[in-house]
Amino acid sequence: MKFLGGYMANEYYNMRRIVYGEGVTFVPVCDKCGRFVRADKIIAFSGLGNLKKTTNANCCKCGRTNMIFEGFI
Ligand SMILES: [Zn+2]
Numbered sequence: 001m002k003f004l005g006g007y008m009a010n011e012y013y014n015m016r017r018i019v020y021g022e023g024v025t026f027v028p029v030c031d032k033c034g035r036f037v038r039a040d041k042i043i044a045f046s047g048l049g050n051l052k053k054t055t056n057a058n059c060c061k062c063g064r065t066n067m068i069f070e071g072f073i
Contacts, residue, residue, distance in 0.1 A: 019073065024066040030059040037067055 018026045018039045030037045037057035057062040 017070065018067070023073040025070040025073050026056070027059065027070055028067050030057070030062055031066045032062045032067050033059065035059055035061055037065060039067055 008071070015027055018046050019026040020026075020043055024043070026039065028037050028039050029035070037050075037059045039057045044057040055066055057065055057067045
């Protein structure tokens with residue numbers, strides 16, 4: 001899997017999503033290496049549009065990392 005940068009949602013069109021509480025949607029893929037990650041059960045999210053700058057998943061290669069944020073559904 002090769003990342004070209006920019007908005008990558010189309011590449012993950014058929015992948016599963018993780019949706020938190022109010023429709024905050026992530027693709028459970030490491031934003032550093034592209035491996036599937038284990039998402040945290042609870043992420044730091046503080047209201048509309050305010051995703052805190054913190055890690056929210058565990059990658060088997062990178063350790064603490066971030067999933068790819070897709071948007072609000
Ligand atoms: Zn990784």
